[in-house]
Amino acid sequence: MSIKLVILGLLMEGDKHPYEIQQIVNERHMKHYIKLAIGSLYYAFEQLEKQGYVEVTDIIRDTNRPDKTVYRITDKGKEYFEQLLLEEMAKHEHVHRSIYAALSFAAYADSQKINNVLQKRIEETKALLEKMRQLYERKRKEENVAKLKLYIMTGVIMHLETEIQWLEQLQQAAAQNK
Structure with missing residues (x-):
């Protein structure tokens, strides 16, 4: 499953920062059917922002922790999300084990x-x-x-x-x- 689909799908539920996405993936036990590396998560957010699919809504600053950038999905991102969703559902998987x-x-x-x-x-x-x-x-x-x-x-x-x-x-x- 595409990491971009996961990000956009979770942003459809509301604005979030990357660490929050990671926590939700863990809480929902999504690790059993998707692979998510923290480095690739932040990179995917950067790519989605560059492409106009997400935008920054807030930066949470805390003196004891790194800043957290909160994102929201754009209208263009919602269209891209649906495209990714339909593509993923139509895929025929090859079993490589x-x-x-x-x-x-x-x-x-x-x-x-x-x-x-x-x-x-x-x-x-x-x-x-x-x-x-x-x-x-x-x-x-x-x-x-x-x-x-x-x-x-x-x-x-x-x-x-x-x-x-x-x-x-x-x-x-x-x-x-x-």
């Missing part, structure tokens, strides 16, 4: 070590799945939560469930090829 490359050569490695790695990955994925299920249940009970956010979480949960099934099948196949 490092495990696929590793599996191509797994026959040349110690099968017990592979089993151990797969077991650890299964356990970590199950822990993440449980965390996402708990988060979903909490959010589902909130009055103001948007249904689309629940659909995102449902999608993540379904992907994790499928991932676990696949990893367990992979582990069984690896055990049979000892």
